[in-house]
Amino acid sequence: MKPYAIRIEHGRTKTENVCITEGKQPLFSWAVATQDGEMQTAYRVVIRLDEKEIWDSGWVSSPEQSCCYTGTQLTCGEIYTVTVSLRDTNGRESQSVQQRFCSGAINQWDAEWLCEQERKEDAVISFFKNFACEKEVASACIFVCGLGYHKVYLNGMDVFTEPMNPACCEFDKRCYYSVIPGIEKNLQKGQNRVGIRVAGGWRNPDNACYQLTGRIPEFTGKTQMSALLRIRFSDGEVRWLSTYRSWQYFYGGVVSSNIFMGERYEASHEIEDWCRAQTEISVAVPAALAPAPCEKMTPQTLENICEQEIYTPRVINHVAEGVWGVDFGQNIAGICRIRIPRDIPAGQVIEIRHMEFLDEDGRLFLQQLRNAASIDTYVAAGGGRDPEYWQPEFTYHGFRYAEVKGYPEALLKEDITAVSLYTDVATNSNFTCGNTLVNQIYKNAIQTEKANIHSLLTDCPQRDERMGWMNDATVRFEAIPYNFDVGRLFPKIVRDCMDVQGSEGEITCTAPFAFGARPADPVCSSYLIAGWEAYLHTGNIDILREAYPGFSAWNEFLARQTKGNIVDYSYYGDWAAPAYACQSEEFAVSAVTPGEFMSTGYFYYNACLLAKMASVIGLDKEAELQRAKAKEIQTAFLEKWWDENSGRVSTGSQGCQSFALWLDILPESGVQKAADYLHFDLVEKNYMFTTGNLCTRYMMEVLTRFGYLEDAWKLAIREVYPSIGFMIQNEATTVWERFELKQNPTMNSHNHPMYGAVVYWYYGYLAGIKPLDAGWKRFSIHPYLPDGLLSASAVVVTPYGDVSVRWIRRYGEIHIYAEVPCGTEAEVKLPWGGKELAAPGFHHWKKERIEEN
Structure with a gap:
């Protein structure tokens, strides 16, 4: 027996890296x-500093796989071990x-903010800045915030080499x-x-994004920087x-840089060894002081955005005279790395333009970029x-080409490679099954997430x-x-x-608030879901305590936007269905599922989730109180939208039926009738x-859940429009915004x-793995187990270790294998019936014949 995969403050850090903590304990x-x-x-x-022991829990008789520092x-x-x-x-x-x-927690940020004159x-x-060290140094640490991105050097060496940081946030807060x-x-x-x-x-x-909205967010402003350097001498x-x-x-040398427009580097402008104390910089001028952008300075414990996969x-x-077209085979977010010929003449300009889609003539289809240039020079x-x-x-770009x-x-x-960039939170979780299309959809979905995790989602x-x-x-x-460490x-x-x-509890459509409206669409239960999922997947109860007042205030705000517990506004609802189900080809609001129906459903869901959080x-x-509120909303919902005779919910659209069933808001006696309505x-x-x-x-x-697994499977392996399979038929390596192939x-x-x-x-369903507790x-x-699928397997990286499930149909039998990590317990429901509790260890179940799945 041995421990492994230490987590600190609920996050996993690569063994070779230093984890940054925020809490005092x-x-x-x-x-x-x-x-x-x-x-x-x-x-x-045991905690040590410079091999000196500073705290020892002693041997604690307990099966618990966690311990809080109390020293x-x-x-x-300082770096502790x-x-x-x-x-x-x-x-x-x-x-x-x-x-x-x-x-990383500093009690008071005693440093000026600097900017250009x-x-x-x-x-x-x-x-x-030059500074002197007269004595031998035992340890040193720099704390730095460059808004928006920074890179740090010391005596000619890069000491912080991931320049797409710090994390984007509401900088004025x-x-x-x-x-x-x-x-x-x-x-x-x-x-x-x-x-x-x-x-x-x-x-x-x-x-460029603010050209679309006509609104410059409050968190924008001067490019500025503030830093503290702590030195402990021997x-x-x-x-x-x-x-x-x-x-x-x-x-x-970097004469201009913009995350949407791209970056321009003029090598002749670079001052060699500019960060060595002996180097004179004649063009340097005194920095100006800038007001602090906010009052709250927070150490970045979130993993850095850094270089990830490399694509050749x-x-x-x-493709044209003097123009080379490059296909990297994978749509990513990142940049290109290019070899500079040794005999390149002075002033030669190399321009790299990026895009995710090609036109019929084999050139970049640039219209999709709108106001973003995406050109590096x-x-x-x-x-x-x-x-x-x-x-x-x-800078970074979204591109395959x-x-x-x-x-x-x-x-x-x-001569050229593509380098993907994203926040370093990917895990070794994985899913695979016997259907190649589903496996490709899974890969596309994961690649899409990677391209969109850039300190915000x-x-x-x-x-x-x-x-x-x-x-x-x-x-x-x-x-x-399931796939990323949250x-x-x-x-x-x-x-x-x-x-x-x-102040009224309202949140905004985007966070940080740049696009959309205040208040957000009521479907934004994601605020609460992020907290609850952090609790389920990592055991972080502290984020529930910290954020519960805000979670509750959001639903209280929605309560004030109701008439008889029916929420009275919606912007997006069940957004961006296939075009034939939208209000128009380009106006992606659903034409079949009412927005207020969706808003009220999430109002109910929030109350249920708040009740669970409050109990925890x-x-x-x-x-x-939250359970009672949920009951009130349920009563109003059913009175307005439920037809118990037919099983129809609201308009009877697939969205209405599905959402009501997912919410578990319908009376038990009508659930199957509603599912049948959806099926038909x-x-x-x-x-x-x-x-x-x-x-x-x-x-x-x-x-x-309600007996129509084969319907779900038909949708899962669909390759014609509308489907993700249709996207893959059209060369997609990531998931699209719309089901249509648009131009x-x-x-x-x-x-x-x-x-x-x-x-x-x-x-959660094909492999059948879901967390139930912290x-x-x-x-x-x-x-x-769909009829047309012979195997599926999944591995989920959890704080207790890998949870794995694999099932196969083979030689007239079905086998299910599972690994339950030490310190956990699994509630098992087998496809052929029967329930049991599985203790830590490896398990194998088999059945020779299954009457129904």
């Missing part, structure tokens, strides 16, 4: 690998496992700062220089250095002064939008945790919503479904996650 948890029926009976957690206050900026050891039922001590972490549009600013510990190795006795290069990022008020002295008016700045070209075509210095490779630093113009020689496959990565739309997220947030991601999203929440955090009277409508329409971004996933689930600049993203939420059905302490196994 961090919670440590771990998974346990066992054999031969061993169980954890005791644990010991003296941790010092911010936590060591976990276990004992088994025979008293044997396990191997120990370690993880490094650093407390005069604002220069899309400028990238290089700030720097809070700013995240990067915590960069362990930089003492980069310091030297005598003169040192720290440099911080800052680009506008999401902070830039000139971003003799114990601690010194703090901070940004103030004696800093200087200049403009270097599938094919390169010479390199201008050569010549004379051997150019780097071997170049890639932009402070690129056109390279001005390359001075024939472009070969080894965007709707698309390519055009002049890229916003955290909360209506799309309501189904999406239940699917994401331990730090979902609390950040919840706080984004808290930061935009108004010990607010029993509040839970009773679907068959009558020859599976030309009419549901949108929310109810399509719900329809798959309720068909499965216009409106709603036409080919990298949009909302319909990718179908992966929830893959995990952090997967208790979960269910209830697989469904």
